[in-house]
Amino acid sequence: MTENSTDSANPFAYSDLVKEHFLNPKNFLMGDESKFAYDAKGIVGNPICGDQMLMFLKIKDDKIEDVKWKTYGCASAIASTSALSELAKGKTLDDALAISADDIAEYLGGLPKHKFHCSVLGHDALRAAIQSYRKKS
Amino acid sequence: MIYLDHSATSPLLPEVKSAMIDAMNMELGNTSSLHSTGTRARDLLESARKKVACLINADPSEIIFTSGGSESNNTVMHIFAGQPIAVSAIEHPSVLEPALEYASRLTKIPVDENGRIKTELFPTESRLVSVMLANNELGTLEPIATDDKYKFHTDATQALGKIPIDVKALGVDYLTASAHKIGGPVGVGLLYVKKGAPFRPLILGGAQEHHRRAGTTPLVNILGFAAAAEYAEKHKTWELYEKNIRPLKNALAKRILKEIPHSSLNSPLENSLPNILNVSFAAAEGESIQLYLDTMGGIEVSTGSACASSDAKPSHVLMATKNDVEVAHSSIRFSFGLDAKEDDIDKIMKILPNIIKRLQGISTIKIKE
Numbered sequence: 001m002t003e004n005s006t007d008s009a010n011p012f013a014y015s016d017l018v019k020e021h022f023l024n025p026k027n028f029l030m031g032d033e034s035k036f037a038y039d040a041k042g043i044v045g046n047p048i049c050g051d052q053m054l055m056f057l058k059i060k061d062d063k064i065e066d067v068k069w070k071t072y073g074c075a076s077a078i079a080s081t082s083a084l085s086e087l088a089k090g091k092t093l094d095d096a097l098a099i100s101a102d103d104i105a106e107y108l109g110g111l112p113k114h115k116f117h118c119s120v121l122g123h124d125a126l127r128a129a130i131q132s133y134r135k136k137s
Numbered sequence: 138m139i140y141l142d143h144s145a146t147s148p149l150l151p152e153v154k155s156a157m158i159d160a161m162n163m164e165l166g167n168t169s170s171l172h173s174t175g176t177r178a179r180d181l182l183e184s185a186r187k188k189v190a191c192l193i194n195a196d197p198s199e200i201i202f203t204s205g206g207s208e209s210n211n212t213v214m215h216i217f218a219g220q221p222i223a224v225s226a227i228e229h230p231s232v233l234e235p236a237l238e239y240a241s242r243l244t245k246i247p248v249d250e251n252g253r254i255k256t257e258l259f260p261t262e263s264r265l266v267s268v269m270l271a272n273n274e275l276g277t278l279e280p281i282a283t284d285d286k287y288k289f290h291t292d293a294t295q296a297l298g299k300i301p302i303d304v305k306a307l308g309v310d311y312l313t314a315s316a317h318k319i320g321g322p323v324g325v326g327l328l329y330v331k332k333g334a335p336f337r338p339l340i341l342g343g344a345q346e347h348h349r350r351a352g353t354t355p356l357v358n359i360l361g362f363a364a365a366a367e368y369a370e371k372h373k374t375w376e377l378y379e380k381n382i383r384p385l386k387n388a389l390a391k392r393i394l395k396e397i398p399h400s401s402l403n404s405p406l407e408n409s410l411p412n413i414l415n416v417s418f419a420a421a422e423g424e425s426i427q428l429y430l431d432t433m434g435g436i437e438v439s440t441g442s443a444c445a446s447s448d449a450k451p452s453h454v455l456m457a458t459k460n461d462v463e464v465a466h467s468s469i470r471f472s473f474g475l476d477a478k479e480d481d482i483d484k485i486m487k488i489l490p491n492i493i494k495r496l497q498g499i500s501t502i503k504i505k506e
Contacts, residue, residue, distance in 0.1 A: 022425075023432060030498040043501070048462050050422065050443045050451075052501040072500040074424035074444035 014075060015109040021079035026086055029056060029068035036068045040136075042129030044121045051077045055085075055125040059133055064088050064096055069122070076111055077119040083107045084122040093130050099123050138435040139481050143318070144273055144295060144413055144472035145439060149361075150320035156364035157322065160357045168354040169345065178356055185356075185363035189327055192366040193293075193312065194303040201328045201346045202359050206294040206315035207231035209328035212339040212350075213267065213290045213311045214239050223263040223287075225254045225279065226457040227272050232292055233453075236267065251405040252277035252458045261286045270296035270312075274441060274454040274470060275404045276413030283308040288334060294318055294326075298369040299378050299410045310334040316358070319374070321365030325358035374475065382473050383411035389471065389482050390414055397490050399497065399504050403455060403468055412473040415441070415455075417464045419504045421496035426469050429492040436485055441468040463502070 014022070029036050038056035045052035051073035058066040067085040071078050083104050088096045101120040105111045111120065140148070149157075160181075166174030168182050183197065190197040203209045206229070214222065214235035222240035224232055227248055236243050244260045246268070252275045254268055259282060268279050269292040278300070283289045290311035293302055298319040304312055312329040316322055330336055336349060343351030368374070386406075393400050399419035418426065423440030430436040441452030443466060451465035459465065471485075497504065 019432065022428065025499070028499045030495075045501075047466070047502050050466050054501045070499050070501045072420060072502050073422050074442070075428045077422075077444075078425060078499075 013112040014079075015111075017083075017107075017109040018076060018079040018111065021082040021108065022075045025078055025082035027067050027069060027082065027089070028085075029070050033070070038068065040129040040133035042125040042127065042132065044125040044128065045073070047072055050074065051119055051121060053077070053081050053122045053125045055081075055088075055122065055129050057088075057126075057129050057133065059093070062094075063092050064090065069125075071122075074115070074119060076115040077121075079108060080104050080111065080120045081122040084126060088126055093134070097127055097130055099126065138437065139484060140437050141471045141473060141477070141481070142437050142439050143474040144470065146317045146323060147320050147474055149322065150365055150368055152368050153321055153361045153364045157357050157361040160360045165356050168356060169343075178354070182354055182356060182359060185359045188363040188370070189314075189366040192297070192302070192370050193314070193329060194305055195312075195329050196332065198347075199304075199329055199332060201330060201349050202354070202362075203326045203328050203350060204324055204355075205317070205326040206292065206313050208339070209313035209315075209326050210267075210290075210292055211235045212328055213265070213313070215339045216335055216337045217265040217288075218337075220264040221260070221262055222265045222267070223260045224267045225269065227252055227274075227277075227454040228267060228269055229273060229292055229294070232267050232269070248277075248457055250458050251275070251408075252454065253405075253408070254279050256280055256282045259284070259287075263287050265290060267292070269293070270302070270307075271299070271410045271413075272454060274413075274452060275415050275458065276410035276472075277405055278408045278410065281307050281309060283310075295410060295413070298374045299412060301375050304329055304331070316362035316365055319365045319369055322358050322361040325355060325362045327362070377475055378411040382475065382477055385473060385477050385479065385482055386411060386414045386471075388479075389485065390416070392482065392486050393489070396486060397493050400493070401464070403459065403464070412477075414471045414473075416469055416471075417455075417459075417467045418469075418493045419463070419467065419497070420500040420502040421467050421493050423466055423468050425496055426467075426489075426492060429496075430469075430485075430489065433492070434484060434488045436488075439470045439472075441470070442466045 039059045040057045054070040056068040071081045166178045168178045186197045210231040218239040221242045223244040226245040267290040273295045288310040292313045294315045297314045310331045315326040403415035423442030424444040443451040455465035
Protein backbone atom coordinates (compact mmCIF):
# COMPACT_ATOMS: atom_id res chain seq x y z
CA MET A 1 0.00 0.00 0.00
CA THR A 2 1.13 2.90 -0.36
CA GLU A 3 3.10 5.99 0.09
CA ASN A 4 4.88 3.24 1.94
CA SER A 5 5.91 -0.32 1.48
CA THR A 6 2.59 -0.61 -0.26
CA ASP A 7 3.87 1.41 -3.20
CA SER A 8 2.31 -0.89 -5.70
CA ALA A 9 3.66 -2.05 -8.99
CA ASN A 10 1.61 -0.39 -11.69
CA PRO A 11 -1.21 -2.81 -12.53
CA PHE A 12 -1.65 -1.16 -15.89
CA ALA A 13 1.65 -2.59 -16.96
CA TYR A 14 -0.44 -5.65 -17.84
CA SER A 15 -1.28 -6.23 -21.49
CA ASP A 16 -4.89 -6.22 -22.68
CA LEU A 17 -4.76 -10.01 -23.05
CA VAL A 18 -3.61 -10.42 -19.44
CA LYS A 19 -6.45 -8.18 -18.34
CA GLU A 20 -8.91 -10.14 -20.45
CA HIS A 21 -7.79 -13.49 -18.99
CA PHE A 22 -7.85 -11.97 -15.50
CA LEU A 23 -11.33 -10.50 -15.85
CA ASN A 24 -12.76 -13.49 -17.74
CA PRO A 25 -10.59 -16.48 -16.92
CA LYS A 26 -11.19 -19.66 -18.92
CA ASN A 27 -11.56 -23.21 -17.57
CA PHE A 28 -11.28 -22.41 -13.86
CA LEU A 29 -12.68 -24.83 -11.33
CA MET A 30 -15.03 -23.15 -8.90
CA GLY A 31 -15.32 -24.67 -5.45
CA ASP A 32 -14.44 -28.21 -4.52
CA GLU A 33 -12.27 -30.29 -6.87
CA SER A 34 -14.66 -33.25 -6.62
CA LYS A 35 -16.83 -31.31 -9.08
CA PHE A 36 -14.47 -32.29 -11.91
CA ALA A 37 -13.78 -35.95 -12.75
CA TYR A 38 -10.08 -35.59 -13.48
CA ASP A 39 -7.51 -38.26 -14.32
CA ALA A 40 -4.47 -36.38 -13.08
CA LYS A 41 -3.65 -33.45 -10.83
CA GLY A 42 -0.49 -31.37 -10.34
CA ILE A 43 0.37 -28.59 -7.92
CA VAL A 44 3.06 -25.91 -7.83
CA GLY A 45 3.92 -22.91 -5.66
CA ASN A 46 3.30 -21.97 -2.11
CA PRO A 47 0.74 -19.58 -0.65
CA ILE A 48 3.45 -18.20 1.66
CA CYS A 49 5.19 -16.77 -1.40
CA GLY A 50 1.90 -15.47 -2.71
CA ASP A 51 1.15 -17.83 -5.61
CA GLN A 52 -0.07 -21.41 -5.90
CA MET A 53 -1.57 -23.29 -8.86
CA LEU A 54 -3.41 -26.57 -9.22
CA MET A 55 -4.01 -28.19 -12.63
CA PHE A 56 -6.57 -30.93 -13.23
CA LEU A 57 -6.50 -32.97 -16.44
CA LYS A 58 -8.98 -35.24 -18.11
CA ILE A 59 -6.94 -37.53 -20.39
CA LYS A 60 -8.06 -39.83 -23.19
CA ASP A 61 -5.85 -41.68 -25.69
CA ASP A 62 -2.76 -39.83 -24.55
CA LYS A 63 -4.46 -36.52 -25.24
CA ILE A 64 -5.66 -33.78 -22.87
CA GLU A 65 -9.37 -33.81 -23.37
CA ASP A 66 -10.22 -31.20 -20.77
CA VAL A 67 -8.40 -28.95 -18.28
CA LYS A 68 -9.49 -27.20 -15.13
CA TRP A 69 -7.40 -25.18 -12.71
CA LYS A 70 -7.39 -23.36 -9.39
CA THR A 71 -5.08 -20.48 -8.51
CA TYR A 72 -4.27 -18.43 -5.46
CA GLY A 73 -2.34 -15.36 -6.51
CA CYS A 74 -2.15 -12.03 -8.25
CA ALA A 75 -3.73 -10.97 -11.52
CA SER A 76 -0.90 -12.28 -13.69
CA ALA A 77 -0.96 -15.65 -11.89
CA ILE A 78 -4.66 -16.01 -12.63
CA ALA A 79 -4.26 -14.84 -16.23
CA SER A 80 -1.29 -17.09 -16.95
CA THR A 81 -3.00 -20.18 -15.53
CA SER A 82 -6.04 -19.39 -17.65
CA ALA A 83 -3.80 -18.98 -20.72
CA LEU A 84 -2.03 -22.25 -19.99
CA SER A 85 -5.32 -24.11 -19.78
CA GLU A 86 -6.20 -22.87 -23.27
CA LEU A 87 -2.77 -23.84 -24.58
CA ALA A 88 -2.90 -27.33 -23.09
CA LYS A 89 -6.41 -28.28 -24.09
CA GLY A 90 -6.43 -30.79 -26.98
CA LYS A 91 -2.69 -31.30 -26.95
CA THR A 92 -1.00 -34.70 -26.73
CA LEU A 93 0.77 -35.30 -23.45
CA ASP A 94 4.16 -34.95 -25.14
CA ASP A 95 3.22 -31.63 -26.69
CA ALA A 96 1.78 -30.41 -23.40
CA LEU A 97 5.01 -31.31 -21.60
CA ALA A 98 6.86 -29.01 -23.98
CA ILE A 99 4.83 -25.90 -23.02
CA SER A 100 7.21 -23.42 -21.42
CA ALA A 101 6.86 -20.26 -19.34
CA ASP A 102 7.85 -18.26 -22.42
CA ASP A 103 5.01 -19.86 -24.41
CA ILE A 104 2.52 -18.69 -21.78
CA ALA A 105 3.96 -15.18 -21.68
CA GLU A 106 3.97 -15.00 -25.47
CA TYR A 107 0.35 -16.18 -25.65
CA LEU A 108 -0.55 -13.32 -23.28
CA GLY A 109 1.34 -10.69 -25.23
CA GLY A 110 4.04 -10.37 -22.57
CA LEU A 111 4.10 -10.05 -18.79
CA PRO A 112 5.72 -7.43 -16.54
CA LYS A 113 9.29 -8.55 -15.84
CA HIS A 114 8.98 -8.62 -12.04
CA LYS A 115 5.86 -10.78 -12.36
CA PHE A 116 7.31 -13.39 -14.65
CA HIS A 117 8.95 -15.83 -12.25
CA CYS A 118 6.37 -15.81 -9.51
CA SER A 119 3.28 -16.00 -11.66
CA VAL A 120 4.17 -18.20 -14.61
CA LEU A 121 4.43 -21.44 -12.68
CA GLY A 122 1.45 -23.27 -14.11
CA HIS A 123 3.42 -25.30 -16.65
CA ASP A 124 5.22 -26.98 -13.74
CA ALA A 125 1.86 -28.00 -12.29
CA LEU A 126 0.85 -29.28 -15.71
CA ARG A 127 4.06 -31.33 -16.00
CA ALA A 128 3.59 -32.70 -12.49
CA ALA A 129 0.08 -33.79 -13.43
CA ILE A 130 1.24 -35.51 -16.62
CA GLN A 131 4.11 -37.24 -14.84
CA SER A 132 1.85 -38.53 -12.09
CA TYR A 133 -0.59 -39.79 -14.73
CA ARG A 134 2.18 -41.67 -16.56
CA LYS A 135 3.40 -43.21 -13.34
CA LYS A 136 -0.09 -44.46 -12.57
CA SER A 137 -0.84 -45.94 -15.98
CA MET B 138 -13.89 6.64 -10.22
CA ILE B 139 -14.06 6.26 -6.45
CA TYR B 140 -10.65 7.15 -5.05
CA LEU B 141 -10.17 5.51 -1.66
CA ASP B 142 -6.41 5.76 -1.41
CA HIS B 143 -6.04 9.10 0.37
CA SER B 144 -3.38 7.66 2.67
CA ALA B 145 -1.18 7.22 -0.40
CA THR B 146 -1.78 10.78 -1.51
CA SER B 147 -4.71 13.17 -1.52
CA PRO B 148 -5.89 15.32 -4.42
CA LEU B 149 -4.83 18.98 -4.39
CA LEU B 150 -7.46 21.18 -2.77
CA PRO B 151 -8.81 23.91 -5.10
CA GLU B 152 -7.65 26.46 -2.49
CA VAL B 153 -4.14 25.01 -2.69
CA LYS B 154 -4.13 24.99 -6.45
CA SER B 155 -5.13 28.66 -6.67
CA ALA B 156 -2.59 29.67 -3.99
CA MET B 157 0.13 27.91 -5.98
CA ILE B 158 -0.97 29.43 -9.29
CA ASP B 159 -1.03 32.88 -7.66
CA ALA B 160 2.49 32.26 -6.38
CA MET B 161 3.67 31.17 -9.82
CA ASN B 162 2.21 34.34 -11.32
CA MET B 163 4.11 36.52 -8.86
CA GLU B 164 7.68 37.46 -9.46
CA LEU B 165 9.09 35.39 -6.65
CA GLY B 166 12.72 35.86 -5.86
CA ASN B 167 15.15 33.75 -3.94
CA THR B 168 14.33 33.95 -0.25
CA SER B 169 18.05 34.41 0.45
CA SER B 170 18.42 37.51 -1.76
CA LEU B 171 18.73 40.94 -0.19
CA HIS B 172 16.86 42.94 -2.84
CA SER B 173 13.17 43.81 -2.69
CA THR B 174 12.04 40.73 -4.63
CA GLY B 175 13.97 38.53 -2.24
CA THR B 176 12.53 40.34 0.74
CA ARG B 177 9.01 39.82 -0.59
CA ALA B 178 9.73 36.11 -1.00
CA ARG B 179 11.09 35.96 2.55
CA ASP B 180 7.94 37.62 3.92
CA LEU B 181 5.76 35.08 2.11
CA LEU B 182 7.89 32.24 3.47
CA GLU B 183 7.56 33.45 7.03
CA SER B 184 3.81 33.92 6.76
CA ALA B 185 3.57 30.34 5.44
CA ARG B 186 5.67 29.12 8.36
CA LYS B 187 3.23 30.79 10.77
CA LYS B 188 0.27 29.02 9.16
CA VAL B 189 1.71 25.53 9.37
CA ALA B 190 3.05 26.19 12.89
CA CYS B 191 -0.43 27.24 13.95
CA LEU B 192 -1.92 23.94 12.77
CA ILE B 193 0.18 21.96 15.27
CA ASN B 194 0.44 24.70 17.93
CA ALA B 195 4.18 25.18 17.46
CA ASP B 196 6.22 28.35 17.47
CA PRO B 197 7.13 29.31 13.86
CA SER B 198 10.82 29.19 14.80
CA GLU B 199 10.37 25.50 15.58
CA ILE B 200 9.32 24.64 12.00
CA ILE B 201 11.79 23.50 9.33
CA PHE B 202 10.45 23.07 5.82
CA THR B 203 11.71 19.88 4.16
CA SER B 204 11.05 18.01 0.93
CA GLY B 205 8.51 15.80 2.72
CA GLY B 206 7.90 13.21 5.40
CA SER B 207 10.76 10.95 4.33
CA GLU B 208 13.33 13.73 4.62
CA SER B 209 11.97 14.84 7.99
CA ASN B 210 12.19 11.28 9.31
CA ASN B 211 15.69 10.78 7.90
CA THR B 212 16.81 14.07 9.46
CA VAL B 213 15.73 13.02 12.95
CA MET B 214 17.38 9.59 12.77
CA HIS B 215 20.57 11.25 11.50
CA ILE B 216 20.71 13.57 14.54
CA PHE B 217 21.12 10.47 16.72
CA ALA B 218 23.74 8.73 14.57
CA GLY B 219 25.98 6.51 16.67
CA GLN B 220 23.50 6.40 19.57
CA PRO B 221 20.93 3.77 20.62
CA ILE B 222 17.54 4.32 18.97
CA ALA B 223 14.20 2.60 19.58
CA VAL B 224 11.37 2.62 17.04
CA SER B 225 8.05 0.83 16.83
CA ALA B 226 8.01 -2.28 14.64
CA ILE B 227 5.38 -0.70 12.38
CA GLU B 228 7.08 2.59 11.51
CA HIS B 229 7.20 3.81 7.94
CA PRO B 230 10.31 2.60 6.04
CA SER B 231 11.61 6.20 6.05
CA VAL B 232 12.02 5.81 9.83
CA LEU B 233 13.01 2.13 9.89
CA GLU B 234 15.73 2.25 7.25
CA PRO B 235 17.65 5.35 8.44
CA ALA B 236 17.30 4.13 12.05
CA LEU B 237 18.94 0.87 11.01
CA GLU B 238 21.61 2.82 9.14
CA TYR B 239 22.49 5.31 11.91
CA ALA B 240 21.73 3.73 15.29
CA SER B 241 24.54 2.20 17.34
CA ARG B 242 21.86 -0.23 18.44
CA LEU B 243 18.31 -0.39 17.11
CA THR B 244 15.45 -1.72 19.22
CA LYS B 245 12.15 -2.47 17.52
CA ILE B 246 9.33 -2.09 20.00
CA PRO B 247 6.65 -4.76 19.42
CA VAL B 248 2.96 -4.03 18.93
CA ASP B 249 -0.20 -5.92 19.80
CA GLU B 250 -2.58 -7.39 17.18
CA ASN B 251 -4.22 -3.99 16.69
CA GLY B 252 -0.86 -2.38 16.04
CA ARG B 253 -0.70 -0.62 19.38
CA ILE B 254 2.75 -0.26 20.81
CA LYS B 255 3.58 -1.85 24.14
CA THR B 256 4.82 1.19 26.06
CA GLU B 257 6.09 -0.91 28.95
CA LEU B 258 8.68 -2.27 26.52
CA PHE B 259 10.30 1.11 25.83
CA PRO B 260 14.04 0.64 26.22
CA THR B 261 14.98 3.48 28.54
CA GLU B 262 18.65 3.39 27.55
CA SER B 263 17.73 4.66 24.06
CA ARG B 264 18.59 8.29 23.31
CA LEU B 265 15.74 8.57 20.81
CA VAL B 266 12.36 6.85 20.70
CA SER B 267 10.33 7.18 17.50
CA VAL B 268 6.67 6.14 17.45
CA MET B 269 4.22 7.28 14.80
CA LEU B 270 1.10 9.16 15.87
CA ALA B 271 -1.08 7.00 13.62
CA ASN B 272 -0.12 4.03 11.50
CA ASN B 273 -0.43 4.48 7.74
CA GLU B 274 -1.68 0.97 6.93
CA LEU B 275 -4.05 0.35 9.84
CA GLY B 276 -4.94 3.80 11.16
CA THR B 277 -4.11 2.69 14.70
CA LEU B 278 -3.43 5.61 17.06
CA GLU B 279 -0.30 5.17 19.14
CA PRO B 280 0.24 6.31 22.72
CA ILE B 281 2.93 8.97 23.01
CA ALA B 282 5.01 8.27 26.10
CA THR B 283 7.64 10.96 26.53
CA ASP B 284 10.25 10.74 29.24
CA ASP B 285 13.23 12.79 30.44
CA LYS B 286 15.47 9.80 29.72
CA TYR B 287 15.13 10.03 25.93
CA LYS B 288 14.07 12.38 23.15
CA PHE B 289 10.81 11.55 21.43
CA HIS B 290 9.98 11.76 17.72
CA THR B 291 6.58 11.12 16.21
CA ASP B 292 5.75 10.70 12.54
CA ALA B 293 2.41 12.48 12.20
CA THR B 294 2.22 12.16 8.42
CA GLN B 295 -1.06 10.23 8.45
CA ALA B 296 -2.53 11.89 11.53
CA LEU B 297 -2.27 15.51 10.33
CA GLY B 298 -5.68 16.93 9.57
CA LYS B 299 -7.42 13.72 10.71
CA ILE B 300 -7.08 14.27 14.46
CA PRO B 301 -6.24 17.45 16.38
CA ILE B 302 -2.48 17.78 16.90
CA ASP B 303 -0.88 19.96 19.54
CA VAL B 304 2.87 19.51 19.91
CA LYS B 305 2.86 21.17 23.31
CA ALA B 306 0.20 18.83 24.67
CA LEU B 307 1.97 15.83 23.13
CA GLY B 308 5.27 16.94 24.63
CA VAL B 309 7.30 15.50 21.75
CA ASP B 310 10.73 16.82 20.75
CA TYR B 311 10.33 16.19 17.02
CA LEU B 312 7.34 15.77 14.73
CA THR B 313 7.13 14.91 11.03
CA ALA B 314 4.32 16.01 8.73
CA SER B 315 3.75 16.16 4.98
CA ALA B 316 1.67 18.45 2.77
CA HIS B 317 0.30 15.98 0.24
CA LYS B 318 -1.71 13.96 2.76
CA ILE B 319 -3.85 17.02 3.53
CA GLY B 320 -4.54 18.27 0.02
CA GLY B 321 -1.22 20.07 -0.39
CA PRO B 322 1.45 19.45 -3.01
CA VAL B 323 3.86 16.50 -3.11
CA GLY B 324 7.45 17.51 -2.38
CA VAL B 325 7.09 19.56 0.78
CA GLY B 326 6.79 18.68 4.43
CA LEU B 327 7.85 19.93 7.80
CA LEU B 328 9.94 18.92 10.72
CA TYR B 329 8.99 20.35 14.09
CA VAL B 330 12.01 20.65 16.37
CA LYS B 331 11.21 21.70 19.91
CA LYS B 332 13.22 24.69 21.11
CA GLY B 333 16.45 23.38 22.66
CA ALA B 334 16.21 19.84 21.24
CA PRO B 335 19.45 18.53 19.69
CA PHE B 336 19.78 19.24 15.99
CA ARG B 337 22.16 18.42 13.18
CA PRO B 338 21.33 19.20 9.55
CA LEU B 339 21.04 16.36 7.07
CA ILE B 340 21.58 18.60 4.05
CA LEU B 341 24.54 20.97 4.29
CA GLY B 342 25.66 23.85 2.14
CA GLY B 343 23.39 26.81 2.73
CA ALA B 344 22.01 29.11 5.38
CA GLN B 345 18.34 28.45 4.56
CA GLU B 346 15.96 27.47 7.35
CA HIS B 347 18.35 29.07 9.88
CA HIS B 348 21.21 26.79 8.81
CA ARG B 349 19.09 23.73 9.49
CA ARG B 350 18.26 22.67 5.93
CA ALA B 351 20.30 23.85 2.95
CA GLY B 352 18.78 24.35 -0.48
CA THR B 353 16.95 27.17 -2.27
CA THR B 354 13.52 27.49 -0.72
CA PRO B 355 10.76 25.90 -2.88
CA LEU B 356 8.38 28.73 -2.18
CA VAL B 357 5.53 27.69 -4.51
CA ASN B 358 5.31 24.31 -2.79
CA ILE B 359 5.57 25.86 0.66
CA LEU B 360 2.77 28.33 -0.12
CA GLY B 361 0.69 25.36 -1.27
CA PHE B 362 1.40 23.59 2.02
CA ALA B 363 0.41 26.73 3.93
CA ALA B 364 -2.89 26.94 2.02
CA ALA B 365 -3.63 23.30 2.87
CA ALA B 366 -2.78 23.93 6.54
CA GLU B 367 -5.00 27.00 6.55
CA TYR B 368 -7.86 24.96 5.08
CA ALA B 369 -7.46 22.26 7.74
CA GLU B 370 -7.37 24.86 10.52
CA LYS B 371 -10.30 26.87 9.17
CA HIS B 372 -12.59 23.88 8.62
CA LYS B 373 -11.28 21.88 11.56
CA THR B 374 -11.01 18.92 9.20
CA TRP B 375 -10.47 16.53 12.12
CA GLU B 376 -14.00 17.33 13.29
CA LEU B 377 -15.40 16.76 9.80
CA TYR B 378 -13.60 13.41 9.56
CA GLU B 379 -14.95 12.38 12.93
CA LYS B 380 -18.48 13.47 12.14
CA ASN B 381 -18.82 12.44 8.49
CA ILE B 382 -16.17 9.85 7.67
CA ARG B 383 -15.89 7.63 10.74
CA PRO B 384 -19.53 6.51 10.39
CA LEU B 385 -18.77 5.47 6.79
CA LYS B 386 -15.69 3.53 7.88
CA ASN B 387 -17.67 1.77 10.60
CA ALA B 388 -20.55 1.03 8.24
CA LEU B 389 -18.21 -0.49 5.66
CA ALA B 390 -16.50 -2.60 8.33
CA LYS B 391 -19.84 -3.87 9.58
CA ARG B 392 -21.15 -4.70 6.12
CA ILE B 393 -17.95 -6.50 5.07
CA LEU B 394 -17.99 -8.68 8.18
CA LYS B 395 -21.67 -9.42 7.73
CA GLU B 396 -21.86 -9.91 3.97
CA ILE B 397 -18.49 -11.44 3.06
CA PRO B 398 -17.63 -14.86 4.47
CA HIS B 399 -14.16 -15.32 5.95
CA SER B 400 -13.41 -11.60 6.14
CA SER B 401 -11.61 -10.01 9.07
CA LEU B 402 -10.62 -6.52 10.18
CA ASN B 403 -6.97 -5.56 10.48
CA SER B 404 -7.78 -2.02 11.64
CA PRO B 405 -9.12 -1.41 15.11
CA LEU B 406 -12.36 0.59 15.16
CA GLU B 407 -11.50 2.19 18.51
CA ASN B 408 -8.49 4.47 18.99
CA SER B 409 -7.94 4.73 15.27
CA LEU B 410 -7.97 7.31 12.51
CA PRO B 411 -11.47 8.03 11.21
CA ASN B 412 -10.58 7.34 7.57
CA ILE B 413 -8.50 4.13 7.33
CA LEU B 414 -10.02 0.65 7.15
CA ASN B 415 -7.79 -2.36 6.50
CA VAL B 416 -9.44 -5.74 5.94
CA SER B 417 -8.41 -9.25 4.87
CA PHE B 418 -10.26 -11.98 2.99
CA ALA B 419 -9.14 -15.56 3.55
CA ALA B 420 -7.83 -17.39 0.46
CA ALA B 421 -8.13 -14.33 -1.80
CA GLU B 422 -5.02 -12.43 -2.88
CA GLY B 423 -4.85 -8.64 -2.45
CA GLU B 424 -3.47 -7.55 -5.79
CA SER B 425 -6.22 -9.47 -7.55
CA ILE B 426 -8.88 -7.94 -5.29
CA GLN B 427 -7.44 -4.49 -5.92
CA LEU B 428 -7.36 -4.93 -9.68
CA TYR B 429 -10.91 -6.35 -9.84
CA LEU B 430 -12.20 -3.40 -7.77
CA ASP B 431 -10.39 -1.01 -10.09
CA THR B 432 -11.33 -2.52 -13.45
CA MET B 433 -14.87 -3.57 -12.56
CA GLY B 434 -15.98 -0.67 -10.39
CA GLY B 435 -13.42 2.10 -10.72
CA ILE B 436 -12.76 1.72 -7.01
CA GLU B 437 -9.15 2.52 -6.15
CA VAL B 438 -7.61 1.05 -3.00
CA SER B 439 -4.25 -0.39 -1.96
CA THR B 440 -3.04 -3.75 -0.65
CA GLY B 441 -0.39 -5.14 1.69
CA SER B 442 0.17 -8.16 -0.54
CA ALA B 443 3.72 -9.01 -1.53
CA CYS B 444 2.51 -9.32 -5.12
CA ALA B 445 1.90 -5.58 -5.24
CA SER B 446 5.04 -4.43 -3.45
CA SER B 447 8.27 -3.48 -5.15
CA ASP B 448 10.36 -5.71 -2.88
CA ALA B 449 8.04 -8.77 -3.14
CA LYS B 450 7.59 -8.83 0.62
CA PRO B 451 4.26 -8.76 2.45
CA SER B 452 3.44 -5.70 4.59
CA HIS B 453 5.78 -5.50 7.60
CA VAL B 454 2.94 -3.85 9.52
CA LEU B 455 0.57 -6.78 9.06
CA MET B 456 3.38 -9.24 9.78
CA ALA B 457 4.07 -7.38 13.05
CA THR B 458 0.41 -7.31 14.07
CA LYS B 459 -1.05 -10.56 12.72
CA ASN B 460 2.10 -12.59 12.05
CA ASP B 461 0.30 -14.40 9.25
CA VAL B 462 1.51 -14.18 5.65
CA GLU B 463 -1.90 -15.08 4.26
CA VAL B 464 -3.57 -12.25 6.17
CA ALA B 465 -0.99 -9.83 4.76
CA HIS B 466 -1.31 -11.15 1.19
CA SER B 467 -5.09 -10.85 1.32
CA SER B 468 -5.30 -7.35 2.80
CA ILE B 469 -6.99 -4.31 1.30
CA ARG B 470 -6.77 -0.77 2.66
CA PHE B 471 -9.58 1.72 2.12
CA SER B 472 -8.54 5.28 3.00
CA PHE B 473 -11.26 7.88 2.69
CA GLY B 474 -11.11 11.58 1.96
CA LEU B 475 -13.64 14.15 3.12
CA ASP B 476 -15.54 13.77 -0.17
CA ALA B 477 -16.56 10.16 0.62
CA LYS B 478 -20.30 9.44 0.55
CA GLU B 479 -22.64 6.75 1.77
CA ASP B 480 -23.23 5.85 -1.85
CA ASP B 481 -19.54 4.88 -2.16
CA ILE B 482 -20.08 2.18 0.47
CA ASP B 483 -23.06 0.84 -1.49
CA LYS B 484 -20.99 0.77 -4.67
CA ILE B 485 -18.18 -1.14 -2.95
CA MET B 486 -20.58 -3.65 -1.47
CA LYS B 487 -22.29 -4.13 -4.80
CA ILE B 488 -19.16 -5.74 -6.30
CA LEU B 489 -16.79 -6.73 -3.49
CA PRO B 490 -18.73 -9.79 -2.24
CA ASN B 491 -18.74 -11.31 -5.75
CA ILE B 492 -15.06 -10.57 -6.28
CA ILE B 493 -14.17 -12.33 -3.05
CA LYS B 494 -16.56 -15.19 -3.81
CA ARG B 495 -14.86 -15.81 -7.13
CA LEU B 496 -11.32 -15.55 -5.76
CA GLN B 497 -12.14 -17.81 -2.83
CA GLY B 498 -13.89 -20.22 -5.19
CA ILE B 499 -10.93 -20.64 -7.53
CA SER B 500 -8.33 -20.48 -4.76
CA THR B 501 -6.02 -23.40 -4.01
CA ILE B 502 -6.22 -22.53 -0.32
CA LYS B 503 -8.81 -24.43 1.66
CA ILE B 504 -10.43 -22.08 4.15
CA LYS B 505 -10.28 -23.26 7.73
CA GLU B 506 -13.79 -23.27 9.14
